[in-house]
Amino acid sequence: MVKYIKQGWLVLTLATVFGAALAGVHLGLKPLIEANKKRAILQRVPQMVIGYEAAEAAKVAGNISVKPDEGLVEVVVEGESARYEVSLPVTLDMGSSGEQYLVYQVRDENSNVLAYIARVKGLGFADVIELLVGFSDNGQVIRGLYVLDQKETPGVGNKIEFREFAGQFDNLPFADLMAENVDAETGATSGVKQIVKVVKGKADLSKKDGLIDAVSGATVSSKAVCDIVNRTIVACVENWAADKISGFKYPSDSEEK
Amino acid sequence: MSGSDGPTPMERFIAGILPDNPVYRQLLGMCPTLAVTGSMKAAMTMAGACAFVLICANILISAIRGLLKPHLRILVFTLTIAAFVTIADRILAAFMYDMSKELGPYIPLIIVNCLIICRCEVCSSKQGITTSFFDAVGQSIGFAIALASMATVREILATGSWFGQELFWVAGTSGEAYRWSLMGLPPGAFFTLGLLLGAANLISTRFAKKQDLIEG
Numbered sequence: 001m002v003k004y005i006k007q008g009w010l011v012l013t014l015a016t017v018f019g020a021a022l023a024g025v026h027l028g029l030k031p032l033i034e035a036n037k038k039r040a041i042l043q044r045v046p047q048m049v050i051g052y053e054a055a056e057a058a059k060v061a062g063n064i065s066v067k068p069d070e071g072l073v074e075v076v077v078e079g080e081s082a083r084y085e086v087s088l089p090v091t092l093d094m095g096s097s098g099e100q101y102l103v104y105q106v107r108d109e110n111s112n113v114l115a116y117i118a119r120v121k122g123l124g125f126a127d128v129i130e131l132l133v134g135f136s137d138n139g140q141v142i143r144g145l146y147v148l149d150q151k152e153t154p155g156v157g158n159k160i161e162f163r164e165f166a167g168q169f170d171n172l173p174f175a176d177l178m179a180e181n182v183d184a185e186t187g188a189t190s191g192v193k194q195i196v197k198v199v200k201g202k203a204d205l206s207k208k209d210g211l212i213d214a215v216s217g218a219t220v221s222s223k224a225v226c227d228i229v230n231r232t233i234v235a236c237v238e239n240w241a242a243d244k245i246s247g248f249k250y251p252s253d254s255e256e257k
Numbered sequence: 258m259s260g261s262d263g264p265t266p267m268e269r270f271i272a273g274i275l276p277d278n279p280v281y282r283q284l285l286g287m288c289p290t291l292a293v294t295g296s297m298k299a300a301m302t303m304a305g306a307c308a309f310v311l312i313c314a315n316i317l318i319s320a321i322r323g324l325l326k327p328h329l330r331i332l333v334f335t336l337t338i339a340a341f342v343t344i345a346d347r348i349l350a351a352f353m354y355d356m357s358k359e360l361g362p363y364i365p366l367i368i369v370n371c372l373i374i375c376r377c378e379v380c381s382s383k384q385g386i387t388t389s390f391f392d393a394v395g396q397s398i399g400f401a402i403a404l405a406s407m408a409t410v411r412e413i414l415a416t417g418s419w420f421g422q423e424l425f426w427v428a429g430t431s432g433e434a435y436r437w438s439l440m441g442l443p444p445g446a447f448f449t450l451g452l453l454l455g456a457a458n459l460i461s462t463r464f465a466k467k468q469d470l471i472e473g
Contacts, residue, residue, distance in 0.1 A: 010324050011332055018340035025344050029351040036354035126362070151362045154292065155443070158361060 048134030273395025280403030
């Protein structure tokens with residue numbers, strides 16, 4: 001034992017020092033990184049409310065401005081200005097797994113609820129994938145999907161961020177798909193509700209039937225995204241039924257008080 | 258594993274820029290050279306991150322070179338490089354979030370960039386801190402020059418812009434006639450690297466012949 005410590009003391013010491021240094025860096029920079037992610041979430045709000053094409057056109061024209069501290073997003077589309085307010089997140093349980101996820105509510109200037117955005121994570125092929133899943137105000141349609149963070153294989157799995165894959169989730173009604181429990185490829189009964197299902201080249205993109213064309217060569221990454229979306233839908237439906245998706249607080253509410 | 262013999266700091270510095278350029282002479286760091294040189298901004302961000310990791314790793318390895326055991330040195334190198342890469346990754350996520358997302362997994366992949374572990378093995382584990390520092394700076398400048406040359410060719414040909422700014426012959430037009438989209442894709446990266454490598458070899462050969470003629 002002493003022989004091994006004499007051999008490896010430098011490695012052990014460096015590992016301890018580097019571990020402490022990395023913990024310090026992580027603690028110090030975490031608020032900044034979270035603020036950046038909050039900004040990224042706000043910039044995706046127009047996509048979940050007015051649709052991807054209109055949002056991208058506004059973004060390219062420089063017509064989207066965000067104020068992260070106030071939770072405000074201002075968009076100009078075809079000369080008309082709209083302002084959306086994003087709530088502070090509510091933390092909810094994802095079923096009985098012990099995992100938790102965040103939900104934001106989006107409302108307009110007249111306090112009409114426009115959309116909900118769930119910020120969820122799940123294991124991908126290489127590392128954790130973090131997604132934003134937008135829901136309609138009635139909670140029955142997926143408005144859109146945005147990959148907030150991923151470290152999948154470059155040129156293969158990272159294509160889950162591209163429109164060809166993520167766009168398949170736009171305006172996807174799932175209320176009629178909730179009974180599905182069977183894997184579309186293998187026919188096996190799945191433990192996770194297969195509301196959206198990955199298929200290889202068989203999806204009819206004109207139909208919103210829950211069949212999602214996998215990224216070629218990245219079935220694992222594609223299935224990971226669908227699993228995350230399925231778990232999110234199930235959790236949201238359960239939480240809506242239990243009236244847990246409520247009580248949203250807005251930054252402007254505390255200012256008024 | 259310490260020693261005071263070997264090239265001087267200035268020799269290390271100058272060698273890293275062109276004579277021992279990490280990309281065009283040593284053929285190291287090919288992965289980021291091909292992957293992130295679609296635009297100058299991404300290329301220069303990668304060059305900056307590599308420079309940070311290379312300089313920090315070289316200094317630290319040189320400082321502890323007397324304590325390194327031969328059969329554990331690679332482990333120590335990798336541990337050191339991984340720590341600094343993680344710090345660089347977090348700094349980018351905090352201060353350059355959009356670029357961090359654009360570069361994606363290529364920042365963590367700096368850990369396996371052969372350039373950095375090569376300098377640890379060749380220089381910093383054998384020479385003092387000053388020499389190691391200048392070696393790291395020279396190699397970093399050389400790497401940045403290589404990435405900049407690749408990115409300049411690819412971005413101008415693929416998008417008609419440089420550093421995201423449209424060039425004068427494209428501005429005011431739809432730009433379609435000036436864009437060769439293949440250059441933004443992996444085949445374009447290989448073509449560009451091959452041609453620039455050939456050019457670097459040609460220049461190097463002619464320079465060597467001239468040196469031989471001068472020295473008689």
